Each structure stands twice: as C-alpha cells, then as structure tokens.
Amino acid sequence: MNSRVVALSGGVGGAKLVQGLSQLLDGAALTAIVNTGDDFEHLGLRISPDIDSVVYALAGLDDPERGWGRCGESWTFMAALKALGGPTWFALGDGDLALHVERTRRMAEGATLGEVTQQLARALGVRARVVPMSDDPVRTRVITDEGELGFQDYFVNRRCAPRIRSLRFEGADRARAHPEALEALSAPDLRLVIVCPSNPFVSIEPILAVPGMRAALESARAPVIAVTPIIGGRAVKGPAAKMLAELGLAVSARAVARHYSGLIDAFVLDRIDEQEPAADAPAGMRLVYADTLMRDRDDRRRLAAEVLSLAEPLATEAVSAHTHGARRPDPRR
C-alpha cells in the first residue's frame, strides 16, 4: 500500500485531524499543507494562525479547553500591553508570543516561512512535515456589507459580525505553491489526500486558489477525501455555518460536499447527519458516515483511522470510476 498522506488544513479543526493522523503515521509519511490566508502582521510580528494551530497540535502543545493557542499559557504580556495603551484586540499568550517573535526574527534574517515553520516544528519535536501553501504572501479579504475587511479584522476584531458577500485571496494569483506541497501531492507513493474539517471558504479555498494547487489535487494518484466541518447543521467552531447561510447555501454538511464537487472522491459526514435524504449526494462522490466530533486525542486517532481506512477501497473504485468518467481523468494513469 502507498504510504504517504497529505492533509489540507486550516486551523483548529484541521489541526486536530492532522494530529490524529500523526498518531498513526510515521513522521515522514504525513504532510500537512496549511492555509496562510489568515496570516497577518501584528505588533510588528508575523503571525500564521493556522500553521501555529497545526504545529501546536502536532507538538502536543495545543490547549484542549480554549481550542486555540498553547496549553499552560500565561497572559502577562497582554495585561502589560493593555496598561501601555497598546492594541489588545488580538490575544497573544506569553508562550505563543515566542513562536511569533522567533519566526519574525528568522524571516527578517532571510528564511522563508516554510523553512522557519520546519525549523520551529522540528524544535518542538514534530516529525510530520508542516508546509505553508506558499512562501509568498496571500491575504484573505472578506467583502462584507460593511465593506472589505482583512481576515483577522473580520474574524477576531469584528467577531464575524458583518454579513459576508464574497471573499478574495489577495496575492494568490501571484503566489507560487510551496514546492514541498506540490512534491507531496505528486508523489508516486501517495496513499490519500485529506481535506480536513476546516472552513471550506476561508481555510481550504485559499489553498486551492494558489496556482497549481487545484491541478495538483486533481492529478494526484490517490483518492481525495474531505471531512465535514459541519455537524448537525452547525459548525464545530468558527463561522463556517454563518458563511454558508450568507453565501446563499444550505447550512448542512451536504452543502459543503457539493461545494467540493469535482474535487473529492468521498465526503465524510457525521453519523448524526445520516438521516438527511441520500438524494442530496453529489454525483460521483461517495458519502461516508463517521463520528467526526473530536473531543480528545482518542477521538482524533479514531477519526483519522476511519479516514485512512477509506484509502484502499476508494483507490480500487477510482480505477473503475475512471472508465466511467469520474472526478479525475488523470492523463498519467
């Protein structure tokens, strides 16, 4: 069986599944391609929220209670910054700050985001590869009924309150897909590509907006499976449900499945959504049910194992599906 697995991930939800996968796979076998559309500069520091969530989860440093940032965190910096009259809308824990300061320092010395990510992840004992979708800046911009906002301004400062009209990924057209991302997706021993349970619009779309990334997924020699970020009509975390509604889509896991139509071979829904009418299944896509809510590390591993178990049957199906004109008419196959 092929051995390499690629996961496309945004922040917290995706990071949990990536961590689950890392419990089952050798370090070198797992590559996480991570959204950098949420990245921004704040207080002079380069902040990559999704990369950090993935790295913290893989390093076992994520905070299971809060859902973001580091465990064992302290908040002296923020209190002192507030006393100084500094900007406090974006919370930075004292330990978390070290990652931003050190990344900023190394990048100022000339390292790329990918290099720094790799160095810092290694320092924390992470063995999987964590790769930014691009070393070039891509910035998600949210077009709302109150005007265009930077992602963190919309997400953190405005708490997703403005009504969303559309999104654009500034710089994506000029960004070069990270070479390691393309290499992983074109690996001959690729076993599975997993679209993590991340926000499809602001976590996965920016990755796909980088030139070459969607094509690399389409021509990957392995099945592509997405895991739902919507359970029982609600987002586990974040504004995915609100965005679905505001973009005129149904607030359901199947709406996300349809959104991924043509890109994925299978979509994993939560068992509590098994009652939805099967007629909603997009053509050429297999729907699979699983317990998708990841409350603890065991849940993560269990879901990761279920997703991995789909690789072989889907690969077999794909061979026949190819003859029926399914997802990916890969010229090399």
Added chain:
Amino acid sequence: MNSRVVALSGGVGGAKLVQGLSQLLDGAALTAIVNTGDDFEHLGLRISPDIDSVVYALAGLDDPERGWGRCGESWTFMAALKALGGPTWFALGDGDLALHVERTRRMAEGATLGEVTQQLARALGVRARVVPMSDDPVRTRVITDEGELGFQDYFVNRRCAPRIRSLRFEGADRARAHPEALEALSAPDLRLVIVCPSNPFVSIEPILAVPGMRAALESARAPVIAVTPIIGGRAVKGPAAKMLAELGLAVSARAVARHYSGLIDAFVLDRIDEQEPAADAPAGMRLVYADTLMRDRDDRRRLAAEVLSLAEPLATEAVSAHTHGARRPDPRR
C-alpha cells in the same frame, strides 16, 4: 527657591534615586536624562534597558528582589523561546516584553525614542519627564582583552568577564542631544543637577559624550552633585568596581569623585567611607556623607531629600567659588 531638578541616570541604581526624587518633587519639576548607550536590538525588538529601569521605578513596577525588570513578572515566553531553539542569553519577562514590542511598533510607525518613552511612561502613570540622552543611536562598545564587544554582549552574555581596556560610544559624535535634555539643563529655574549613583563609565560617560551635553552641564545655573555608585570599595550592583580596577583607578568612591572632577560641585559618599583620608578630596569639590544604600522606597526618599537639601548651600557657595575660579566659569552668570 528654584524648582526644577535634572537627574542623569543609567539603570537600576540611578532609577532608584530618580524614584526617590519623584517622591518629593512635582512631576513637571523632575527630568531624568537617561543613558541609551546600552540600547540594542534583540529578537527584532528595540530594547532600552536604562530607560525601562527608570520608567519601571517611577511607575512603581520595578522588582525590588531581582533588581531589574518588572515586578509580578512571568517567564513563559523565555521558556517557550528556549524550546524553539531561540536565543535566550538576554532574559525578557513576559510583561517586560510588552514594553519592547510596543516601543518597536510605535517607532516603526515613525515615533522617536523620546516620544515613545514619554507616551509609555505617561500610560503607566509616570509624571516626571524621562528623556533619552538622544533620539539618535549611540552604542557603547567595550574594548576588552578578548576584542571589542557590544555592551549587552559584554554585560549580559559574557557577564563582564573579559578584561576591559577602554570604551567607545559609537554614534555619539553624530548624535544630537535630546532637545528636552538641553532645555531642562538650561532652565532658568533649575535648582539642581544630580549625577545618579550609576556606573560612571558606561552609564554617565555616554550621556556626556553626546555633543553639547557636557557643555550644558557646565553652564547649568545650578549646582551639580554626584552620588557614589561605590560603597566601601564595592559596586552596589554591576561592574563599576571591576571597571575601576581594570582602567587602572582605585576601587573607591573617591576615585569616582576624581573621575567627575571639573564637572561636579559636590560628591555624596556613603558614611562607611567617611574614614578615608580627607586628603583625597579633589580640589574644588565638596564631599558629603550620607547613607547611600537604597534598600527600599524609604531609603530612596531619604537619600533624595539629603541630596536636594544640598542645592541651596551649594548654590550659595558657587557664587563665591566662581570668584575663586572653581568648576564652571559660566559666562552668563
């Protein structure tokens, strides 16, 4: 009686006396001109150790146990930075970090060091004026038997171990004295100039090396008093004693007094040094004995009061001393 007091200060020892003065003087009456020769950039942050010591002391945020940094400090950042393989030779507390990050941010937006110092000090409730000796960069370089070192490298990283040969203050010749410093020293209602119990070589000398600063002291219309940083042949803190020895001077308060010869009207020694032979007193300088060790805030206030009490008698003496060709033949007087 004239009302304004100017203190020349380095870090911790000077900061204590400045804080003592602030217990006795109205905010507007006290100006601290602070050494910036120790300033450096670290982790991409602009760090001004002496300014910070003075601001923390004035804000009541200094740590009386540790002797530097903030009280109630936490160290999560340093632990996390260490885990990331970042440079940890310079300790930065989590709360302290906020000052550096916020200063760096505001200076990147175009504010001067003096402006940012004033803003941040005000935010912390400081009413005295804290003025950097210059807004221009001056960097103390330590020429040692192991080569030339940056000050923080010598002081923190090497713990003052290399034997000192000389010092130079890079950029001092091109630096412009801070206008508020010159304004304070030339104020017609100036009551007293105090050279704080700071290291004469690396805290006070850099201030005097800024063009115009020594002349401003010489022409100030008030007595100049220095307080000893050496008590009983030992430095209260830092490498002053070691430097005295390595520069071929006696390790005594009087050696410091001689070092300031021509600049000051009086020198305050600790009472435990009262036994030293009076013959050592430099010409034209009055020696005064006091309890100079500042263990707590009461000590600081008491010493500040003693120093302030010398202003009037010295001013009276100076009028007669002038006719005998003492320190400052001020053409304007």
